[in-house]
Amino acid sequence: MITKNIALLEERLSTIPRLGLTDLPTPLEPLPRLSAALGGPKLWVKREDCTGLGFGGNKLRKLDFVLRDAVDSGADTVVSGGVVQxxxxxxxAAAAAKLGLECHLAVYQGRLKPPTPEYERSGNALLNRFYGAHLYDVPWTGDRNEAIASLSRRLGGEGRNPYVVPYGVSNGLGAVAYSETAIEIAGQAQTLGFTPDAIVHCTGSAGTQAGLVLGASHALPETKIVGIDIDAEPERVREDVVSYGHEAAQLLGLEFDQDKVEVVAGHAGPAYGVIHDATREAIGIAARLEALLLDPVYSGKGLAGLMALIREGRWSDRDNVVFVHTGGTPALFAYGSVLDIQAGP
Ligand SMILES: Cc1ncc(COP(=O)(O)O)c(C=O)c1O
Structure with a gap:
């Protein structure tokens, strides 16, 4: 049932300007073959890999709001950063190309050892070049935003008007954007005849989870939001979810309930960006049973975490669990030679 709380969140969201770059709502689809194979709850997937522009993914929702702020502030250049993939x-880079803004990216080298010979040039790294982004190699220091800020200062000094998009597009405004996903899931699940017991997704720079927790507290108050830490930094992730959640709530004139933040540790594998057997299994099973393509760094580890929770018996076969596919599929090609997925007999 659509409640008064959803209406309140919708009304507040409608006051925050956006660009309209994304294809929304993204589909919510059943996963019958995966559910049967795992023998646990009924599984569904929210296709955040289908947000549209440039191979899609969860950041486009955030960019819809964040880059509207950039355009409104008169920026001519977007500055951001992240690891090679x-x-x-x-x-x-895709959104900047579409908007006709210059895009400059700090590419963090050294957060992980390149796992394959194709890592530096394929997948996302290839697409960045297609979109015409300017790429600057910088050393990874553990500070996600300093090199981006420093690049922005340099470009500002050269006469441009740069706008900083934070690492992972995670800040209060990014989390505001993600709160809408909970509204979409609530409406779609109602049409499909269920209420989710849990929404499970991988969590890293934390804006996605902050938005989902905020949105669900209005749209799906009985539903648990379960973030699977893929950064191998569950405490840092939790702190950031709480911080962006409060910022987003403030922007919307709402409250953020930090007691609802659950970050599950133990499924990141040996380190961020390093593939392990549980992730290989998750990527393989999702592709073979549902033609669902996950990635080795984020969504594959997220499903590996969900499968582990199912095997621990967290849900019964009467429960409904929504897995959020946050995107990342292009990285499959950058990890191809270490994925070791076997062909069928
Ligand atoms: C494919 C994919 N899934 C999930 C995430 C994590 O989302 P967040 O950074 O908002 O926690 C990312 C972030 O980089 C991502 O690229």
Whole structure:
């Protein structure tokens, strides 16, 4: 049932300007073959990989609001950053190309050792070049935003009017954007005849989870939001979810309930961006049973975490669980030679 709370969130969201770059709502689809194979709850997938522009992904929702702020502030240049295979910077580059803004990206080298010979040039790294982004190699120091800020200062000094898009497009405004996903899921699930017991997704720079928790507290108050940490930094992720959640709530004139933030540790594998067997299994099973293509850094680890929770018995076969496919598929090609997926007999 559409409640008064959804109406309140919708009304507040309608006051915040956006560009309209994304294809929304994204589909909510059943996963019958995966559900049967895992023998747990009924599984559904929210296709955030289908947000449209430039191979899609979860950052486009955030960019719809964040780049509207950039355009309104008169920026002529967008500055952001991420690791070599960052989906975030690929989506920033795509959106900037569409808007006719220059795009300059700090490419963090050294957060992980290149896992394959194709890592530096294929997947997202290839697409960044297609979109015409300017790429600057910088060392990874652990500070996600300093090199972006420093690049922005340099470009400002050269006479441009740069706008900084933070690492992962995660800030209060990015989280505002993500709160709408909970409204979409609520309406789509109602049409399909269920209320989700949980929404499970991978979490990293934290804006997605902050928005989902905020949105669900209005649109789906009985539904648990479960973030699977893929950064191997669950405490940092939790702190950032809480911080962006409060910022987003303030922008919308609402409250953020930080007690609802659940970040599950233990499924990031050996380190950020390093593939492991649980992720290979998740990517393989999703592709074979549902033709659903996940990636080795984010959505594949997210599904690996969900599969582990199902095997631990967290849900019964009467429960409904929505897995959010946050995108990242182009990275499959950059990790191809270490994925080791076997062909059918
Ligand atoms: C494919 C994909 N999924 C999930 C995430 C995590 O989302 P967030 O950074 O908002 O936590 C990212 C972020 O980079 C991503 O690229």
């Amino acid at each position: 960052s989906n975030s910077q690929r989506q920033v």
